[in-house]
Amino acid sequence: METSLVISSTLLGSSYEVQVRCRRLYGPGLWSDWSAPYSMNLQDVMYFPPKILTSVGTNVSFYCVYKTKDRMVPSKKIAWWLNLAKEIPRSQYTLVNDYMSKVTLVNLNATKPGGKFLFNALYCCNENKECNHRYAELYIIDVSISITCETYGNLQKMTCRWSTGTDPLLLKSTLLLRYYRSDVYCSEETPTMPSYSEIKECYSQRNNSYECIFQPIYLLSGYTMWIEIKHSLGTVTSQPVCILPKEVVKPFSPSDVKAEITGEEGLLNVSWINPELPKNDLQFQIRYAVNGTEISWEMQEISSPSISSANIEVQDPCAIYIVQVRCTVVEGVGTWSDWSSAAYTVVKDIKAPLRGPEFWRAVKEDPVRKEKNVTLFWKPLMKNLSLCSVIDYMVEHYITRNITWSDYVENENTYTFSWAEDLHTVKVVAINSIGASSVNSILTLSKQMSTVNIVKSLSVYPVNSSCVIVSWVLSPMVYSVASFVIEWINLNEEEQIKWTVIPSDVRKYHIFDNFIPIDKYRFNLYPIVREGVMKPATTNGFSKGGIEIQSDMNFYVVLPLVVSCSFLLVGVFLILHQRMKKLFWDDVPNPKNCSWAKEVNFQKPETFEHLFLNHPEALSFGPLLLEPEIVLEDVAIDKAMKNEDKQDFLNVDSLLSTIQDLEHDSACSSGHFNSESLFESVQDVQTNGGVTGESNIKYATIICSSMSGELYEPPGCLSSSLDRSFLGSDCLVPASFSSSSWAVANQAFLLLPECHEDVLRKITLTLLFHQRASQNLQNMIKSSWRKTVQKEACTT
Missing domain, CATH: 2.60.40.10 (Immunoglobulins)
Incomplete structure (x- = not known):
């Protein structure tokens, strides 16, 4: 019964043809004809067999003879590789002779196709891992095909079904269902394929499935079945299975299924009619769910055999339920029947409402009729309290002197009545088809309370x-x-x-x-x-505030707010820092452009400390640049004086004419205007005004040069103290430019050419100087000076 023969190694060096014939092993018989000749011409590598088709879990063997150009490779130096990626362990090698090697692959797994290749490539190589381009092909088919059968309730036929996967080898093969029927039951626990079998015709269904019908059937006979796969490379079979028709009976479905919610208890009652066939004891399963778009089934097992009804406790007795029933044979290994047709419950009242609705009132006074109208309103009663619906509501009234009456409210949730008594009690009752609610809310309206x-x-x-x-x-x-x-x-x-x-x-x-x-x-x-x-x-x-809101404030709400505020503050500080740098370097000109500051060392801190206080040229401005101890209390802008006071300002007028060309000159240039001329002019004004002794300026008046030719009298002022407002004050210094004002108040003038009268009339500034705090006066001078001096970028 062998199907191969190892030839002698002495024949490997020549070319020859091979033929095979056969006869009966025992007994008389004749030899068959010779097979077609097979020419053997050993070139580089020869595999025996070159291709094998097998199934998952089996063992297969390959033979190899390796010949190079000049010599034969000894079998002990031959190595086997699978797909050129995995070397097969030498424990699976067998040395057949000096030049023939054998490898056995055990417990094979299914082939994973790679592109067009549906096989594993087996290579015969030498010990230096040098492999020839020739290879043997190993095809492996997964034949784990499940065969299931069921016998219908009338026990007249048996239907068997089986399906295959999407293996391309199966799609290119012919599949047959072979079976053998024994006389009684299944003879062995592990069935085997007998030498004799029959083929059952099967019909192809959807998704690579097949269906076969056995009719008539023998309930106590064992049917051994398997799938035979015929491929061009060979034939493989699935594992056989033995089926007894009596053990795979599938009853008919229960019929006339009904479902309803019982009164009082609120249980789901399900009833049905048992199938007539088979005549066996049956057990049942019930599945039910609330009817809706998404159905979630719940299962209920019925342990008692051959009953036809059951009660199930449900959560919502007022919902619509969908119910189905199926059955199976108690004895044997039968299968469940199909589910019966669906039955639906009908919502109906099962008892009177458990309680009436909670209600509230709104009181509205009618001043015309001098009466109060009360409106009652309530929320619809839920199904679990109404059990299961509410037809209408009844409002009962109780007033003094034992007077009572009732009003019915249909399909409404509000009710209005007139309230004129001191005490008026109302009650709302819910009513359905069974009766009225026995537990109800009562509300008493009392004018005194x-x-x-x-x-x-x-x-x-x-x-x-x-x-x-x-x-x-x-x-x-x-x-x-x-x-x-x-x-x-x-x-x-x-x-x-x-x-x-x-x-x-x-x-x-x-x-x-x-x-x-x-x-x-x-x-x-x-x-x-x-x-x-x-x-x-x-x-x-x-x-606002309170312990309640603080205790209910969640930490995860506070923490993100704190973090966000922190990032916001950092961003504000960075932007402010950049803006301050820009303001300083853009708005403050470079002092090195001034002639007096060219040789000043600005690297020393004391240079900035005394820059505007002790500079030798700055002191020539006289009263405009004050020592730190002098306090300028008020800087007022007065309106022009009348003509009779013009005589006190002759020297001032001459001074103004001296500085009219300021906007064409720089404080740092050698123009017509300089610090000495300003100082001398101011000293002349002080001398002509009768001022003697050390200057002790209390406040200075800023005057526009455009006002020099035409002066008006300012209004009087009650006070020029530090309490004066910064902006918008109309309180000006009386007789600001008279000789008496210089003698009493010791005023000094800050003269600005071509000022805006409308602006200067409305500005009153109060500036306080301290030992080291002269920056405000400097800023005032710089802001006013910058409007007139444009040629050089320089300020005092």
Whole structure:
């Protein structure tokens, strides 16, 4: 029964042809004809066999003879490589003879195709890892094909199904279902393929699946089946499986399934009719779910055999449920039947509502009729309380002298009535097809209690845009509070009042709603006692601060704010630093452009300290550059004087004519204007005005040169003290330019050419100098001087 023969190594050096024939091993018989001749011409490498087709998990062997141009490679120096990537261990080698090597591959895995190659390449190489370009091809097919069968409830036929994967080798092969039927049951636990078998015709279905029907069938006979795969390279088979038709019975589905919610208990009751065939005991499964777009099934096992109904406890007895049932045979290894047709429950009332709705009221006075109208409003009753619907509501009234009446409200959630009595009690009852609610809310309206206030304080703190905290404190009282009602309304929008009922032992409550921080809200807290509704505590808007808002502030909200503020401050400081540098270097000219500062060493700190205080040329300006101890209390801008005071300013007029060319000269140039001329002119003015002794300037008056020819009298001033305002003051120095003013106040003049009258009339500056603080005066002089001096970039 062998299918190969190892030839002698003595024949490897020649070319020859090979033929094979066969006969019966035992008994009489004749030889067959010779097979077609096979020419053998050994060149570089020869493999036996050159191609093999096998299945996953099997073992295969290859032979190799390696010949170079001048000699044969000994078998002990031959190495085997798989796909030129993995060397096969030498423990799997066998030396057949001196020049023939054998390798055995064990427990093969499925081939992973690489492009067009559907096989593994096996290379025969020498010990130096030099391989010839010839190789043997190994094809491996995954034949783990599952065969499943089921026998229908009438036990007349058996349907078997099997499917294959997407292996390209299978797609290029012919697949057959072979079977063998034994007389009784399955003979072996591990079935084997007998020598004799039959082929069953199968029909191709979708997704590479096949279906075969056995009819008639023998319930107690064992059917051994396997799949035969015929390929051009050979034939492989799947593992055989033995199936007993009696153990794969699939009953018919239950019929006439009904589902309903039972009264009182609110249980889901499911009933059905058992299939007539097979005549075996059956067990059942029920699946149910709330009907909707997304169905989430829940399973219920029925342990008792052959029953036809079951009760299931459900969470929502007022929902619509979808129900299905299936069954299987109790004895044997049967399969489940298909699910039955779906049954749906119908929503209906199962009992009277558990309680009536919670309600609240709004009181509105009618000044024309001098009466109060009360509107009751309530939220729709939930299904778990109404069980399962509400037909209408009934409002019951109780007033003094035992007068009662009732009003029905259909499909509405509001009700309005007139309130004229001191006491008026109302109750709202829910009614469905079973009856009326037995537990209901009662509200007493009392004119006397509506004036009693027991709330000491009410505070509302926002937590975020969807939650606020309402807290309150009660005063000592003799009343027993039954509950509280909180009202809130957005005053910026036209919306209905929102409300909620709070238990009597609560003093802080979270309200969840959509709160807009910029809108205004009103919150009312009503204490409810048995005697009636008490006077509410009201607050408009939210409270600021408080422990409540701090305790509810989450750390993860505060931390990002702190980090963001820190980055913002750092950015502001960096921008401010850059702006200060630009302001200093752009607005402050380079002093080295001045003639007097060319030989000054600005590297020394004391140079800047005495730059504007002790410079020899700066001192020639006289009263304009003051020593640190002199205090300039007021700098006022007076209006022009009248003609009778012109005689006191002749020297001043001559001085102004001297400096009219200032805007054509620089303070650092050799023009017509210099510090000496200004100093001498000012000294002349002081001498002519009768001023003697050391100068002790208290305030200086800034005058425009355009005012020299025409002067007007300024208004009087009550005071020129340091209390004067910086801007917008109309209080000016009286008789500023008279001789008496120089004698009393010791004024000095800061003369600026071509000033703007409208600006200077309105400016009053109060500047204080200290020992080291003359910067304000310097800034004033620099800002005024810069408008007139343009040629050289220089200031005092």
